[in-house]
Amino acid sequence: MTDETMTIREMCETFDVTPRTLRFYESKELLGPIRQGQKRLFTRRDRARLKLILRGKRFGFSLEEIRQLLDLYDMGRSKEQLAKSYELASKHLAEMEAKRDELNQAIAELQRQLEWGARELRNQENGAAA
Amino acid sequence: MTDETMTIREMCETFDVTPRTLRFYESKELLGPIRQGQKRLFTRRDRARLKLILRGKRFGFSLEEIRQLLDLYDMGRSKEQLAKSYELASKHLAEMEAKRDELNQAIAELQRQLEWGARELRNQENGAAA
DNA sequence: CGTTCTGCTTACGTAAACGTCACCCTTGGT
DNA sequence: ACCAAGGGTGACGTTTACGTAAGCAGAACG
Numbered sequence: 001m002t003d004e005t006m007t008i009r010e011m012c013e014t015f016d017v018t019p020r021t022l023r024f025y026e027s028k029e030l031l032g033p034i035r036q037g038q039k040r041l042f043t044r045r046d047r048a049r050l051k052l053i054l055r056g057k058r059f060g061f062s063l064e065e066i067r068q069l070l071d072l073y074d075m076g077r078s079k080e081q082l083a084k085s086y087e088l089a090s091k092h093l094a095e096m097e098a099k100r101d102e103l104n105q106a107i108a109e110l111q112r113q114l115e116w117g118a119r120e121l122r123n124q125e126n127g128a129a130a
Numbered sequence: 131m132t133d134e135t136m137t138i139r140e141m142c143e144t145f146d147v148t149p150r151t152l153r154f155y156e157s158k159e160l161l162g163p164i165r166q167g168q169k170r171l172f173t174r175r176d177r178a179r180l181k182l183i184l185r186g187k188r189f190g191f192s193l194e195e196i197r198q199l200l201d202l203y204d205m206g207r208s209k210e211q212l213a214k215s216y217e218l219a220s221k222h223l224a225e226m227e228a229k230r231d232e233l234n235q236a237i238a239e240l241q242r243q244l245e246w247g248a249r250e251l252r253n254q255e256n257g258a259a260a
Numbered sequence: 261c262g263t264t265c266t267g268c269t270t271a272c273g274t275a276a277a278c279g280t281c282a283c284c285c286t287t288g289g290t
Numbered sequence: 291a292c293c294a295a296g297g298g299t300g301a302c303g304t305t306t307a308c309g310t311a312a313g314c315a316g317a318a319c320g
Contacts, residue, residue, distance in 0.1 A: 086244065089244055150308065192306075
């Protein structure tokens with residue numbers, strides 16, 4: 001781990017992924033490690049991006065969707081690019097908020113289900129004891 | 131749509147899925163439509179399950195994970211089965227709550243990012259006007 | 261009676277996201 | 291000088307979640 005960069009192994013251990021995964025993400029332009037000769041050196045930027053990638057995956061986003069989100073996280077400077085990124089980001093934000101609401105609803109339903117289950121369990125114990 | 135059941139077409143239009151998808155879900159035992167001769171008739175139970183399936187997918191659950199969640203939604207009666215389902219459901223609930231928290235964090239970060247972008251855009255306009 | 265829908269089954273095809281394998285460097289120890 | 295580690299590059303294999311195509315059955319319509 002020279003300076004601010006990490007080797008592929010260090011990345012794998014830190015984020016619990018395989019080398020293959022990191023190379024794959026690079027091939028998909030999700031990561032852009034610098035090269036020291038042949039070897040990859042992952043920068044702070046790569047680490048931040050990987051964190052976002054893994055998070056995105058947990059929420060069911062495809063790698064392609066994630067790639068767009070990422071590009072938007074380092075907001076291309078070219079005035080028009082920035083505006084476009086801003087647009088995209090807004091949409092994603094709305095999508096995520098909708099997802100959160102739906103998730104909250106799902107949680108509430110599951111909680112009701114659990115309470116019902118708890119009641120059933122108590123009833124069965126009483127019934128068995130009688 | 132006789133009585134309480136729906137044909138495959140009606141299901142497709144209602145939930146915006148293809149027939150193939152419904153047959154596939156049946157083959158994976160996620161749905162269990164009754165048969166009228168050859169034809170499938172989807173019941174209220176199937177509709178409820180499909181709703182949960184589609185929701186689960188949006189949150190990045192695999193069909194296999196969803197299948198377990200589903201079985202737990204109609205809580206097998208056999209005292210021990212119920213207890214096991216209850217366990218599983220509790221775990222899933224915790225998982226979902228964690229996901230919601232992470233999602234909220236992601237939303238907050240994206241919002242900060244957007245505010246930064248908005249400031250940049252204003253700056254660029256000012257710079258261009260000067 | 262022939263055709264046109266719907267739907268069913270079987271089976272092969274496909275895209276995404278890696279896993280796995282074979283083979284080739286280079287570099288640090290002994 | 292030797293060789294095992296660690297890293298790299300194809301390239302093919304695998305799993306998930308369906309798509310697509312081929313062919314058959316029963317209803318419905320002119």
